[in-house]
Amino acid sequence: MDRGSTKPSRMNHSRDSSAELEPGGIPLIDFSRTPSPSPYHRQLQNAISDDEDDYIPATLRPLVADSGDHGTWWRREFAKGGIGGFLYGTWLGWQVYVGLLVIWSIGVQFALVLMNRFILWTGTYKFPYPLASTWIQLVLTHIFLLITASITRAISQPLRKLGLSSIIAPSSPTSAQAGGSRAGAGLPRRILVGIFNSSGGIAGGGFFELEKRAIWTVTPLAVIYVGKVVLSNISYAYGALPLYTLSRIAIVPFTLILTATLTRASHSTSTLSSALIATLNLLGASIRKSERMTWESIVAGVFSTIFASLYPILLSKVHRQLTIAQVQQGDMLTSLSPSQVQPAHGSQNNHGTKESTRAYWQLLHYTSLLSILILSPLVLISGEVPNILRNCYFLDVPWFWFLCVCGGLASAAVFSTTLALVRATSPLTVNFIGVPRAAVQLVILSGGRLPVHAWVGVALCWLSSAWYLVTRREEGRRGEVRRMARAGR
Template sequence: MSEIKDNEKFLPTPAVHRPGPQHPLSLIISAIAFYWVASLSVVFLNKTILSGSEYKFPYPLFVTLFQLVVALVLLVISGHLGKRSRTFSMVPPFEFDLDIVRKIAPLSVVYVLMLTLNNLCLQLVEVTFYQVARSLSIFFNILFTWTMLRQRTSGTAMLACAIVVLGFFVGSYGETNFSWAGLSAGVGSSIFVALYGIYVKKTLSVVDNNQWRLLHYNTAISIILLTPIVLMSGELGEIKKEVYFLDEAGFWVLMTITGVAGFLINTAMFLQIKYTTALTNTISGTAKSCVQTLLAMVFYQNPITAMNGFGIFLSLFGSGLYSWVRYMEMQRK
């Protein structure tokens, strides 16, 4: 639910904590490995559900709603366990204050659109092209930061963004299994990823800067917003008519695992940020995107042209450069 830069972004990003004492190397490696497993699992499990398995289920609205329900159940359970167990103590008990709901609702609208378009993009494009299709989130982040927050971006960061945009066009032109619908969903997802990051910053004060409280509210409100959309979309009628494996336990197990993976990515991000440095976190995210693309080439045997490969490289390189530049700028500040 959301590492804002990646697309398995199912949930708001946990707070960034400055590392205290030097942590054991084994703990750092474990945190990074957990993040990689959770993050890669989200992308590949969603792809498997939406378009790549014996349980092919091309209904992104219903999939998004189901994953949100799983996430909310796990949040409520974790909040309850947090009263008794130190392991879950960082998760507060579930709450639902209507005054707070009204203030968080705009964020949830953006969140629902981001998740839905993200899953639709993943359904319609190859995983190798997924990173390219959603790479414009950096461009829109710079655009909205300037238009909405009146904050300027440095020339070096703008150069990195230009490389990403060039990679987007080169990769799109060279994509063999090109889809206008998938590309449009990717661009739309990028827009709402950028907006989501801004709205999270503006909304956190409503819940005393507690990201886990925001998780509770945002997930619950998103379910309320998305439920009527699913009902009116006609997906339920198509599912009843077209899907023959609704009574198979394997399908629901796979769907539940996908929802759990979406929830775990949030915890994994929290642990990676807590037990590593900001630089390590940045490098880990960029390296994970590269591995994600390579794994997609191996597992799905997606044909990649030289131009498509060059576009993917430019997008990943530009994204990594942008993250590095922003990190260095924050260090100077």
């Protein structure tokens, strides 16, 4: 038999062997909406054919080795690009990344609820002033973001060696900002420029970085964020946890409607069924016959539902706008064109784009800073400050401020993680993970003393949540393979 006739046979044999070795793993969550800092998407483009919708390329199978490689699979995968190359560049690593991100997000959100419980209405040092408490948390959040950005710059070399350069905060302003800082003359102008356009800070433009275009872009998001946080804390301060959960029960249904209308996202029957059934079971678990109803908690919770549903959708949109704006300004940090900055293809290589990383830190900086500026006059108008000075005798107690610092740390973790989770999954998933978390909160914060119907609701809520995760994993795998197959034509 000649050599040409054996080539197809070898190709078929190779494909059969790859299919036998396929681990069968699928991504944890549907990540077809927005990219991670460095998703694996680019590896699929040249590896999938049009008629292989369910075929996962061998390059994405960590358990499949090249014929010339030796050693364990995890050593080979880590050798390709460190931890970052494994997490963002391999099929298994991407599942690990999203799974850890979801677990971390649920943990820090629960920690924030717990700290608000201690600060607002329990313990010796009760501080029932939700606006002032929120303002303190926002200020501490901004400080912790500054510290985190400085740490990433200080350990930038080890992070680059590990393949985690996408999390390093920028250390200098963009070319457009630097050019603007040189404009003008005179000592007062130079002093103001030195304050507002210096290097460092959170996003590389200094502590008080203020860029007009970025301010106009982020201001709507900051308004939504302030409304979400303030109304949520007001609802929590004036009602018990079951009532607080009931007043915000419509977040997932609202998110389904808004994602379908604003982003044109289509949801499958399984996704709709699992999400709504989990929400209804949480509703049943939160109902109490003898619960005292307070109109402040109910009204604030209902209105916070609107802001909480809009927040992840607008978060994804603003991040994309900031990324594109850098390219349009001529700040070509990587070879990326505006047409390439799309929700499903935002990564240029296996370690993300510098535009996307800078936009990430810019969004954190401007949202945090503008939120403080928006909330400050509301705190003064509300009259909480005189009441605090007149009634709070524990303002000099270290334990009280320790609780506030812990709350600010949890707030900073939630604030920064939400953006990463939106980019890795979808706005619907970001809001949905609050459903099983709320079910766990009901059990833990009540000390396990729940009525029978509440235990049934919690159990069914978690079963429905598992159904949701399995559905989204399968939809994400199939949708991503088909999309990359079309992109590789």
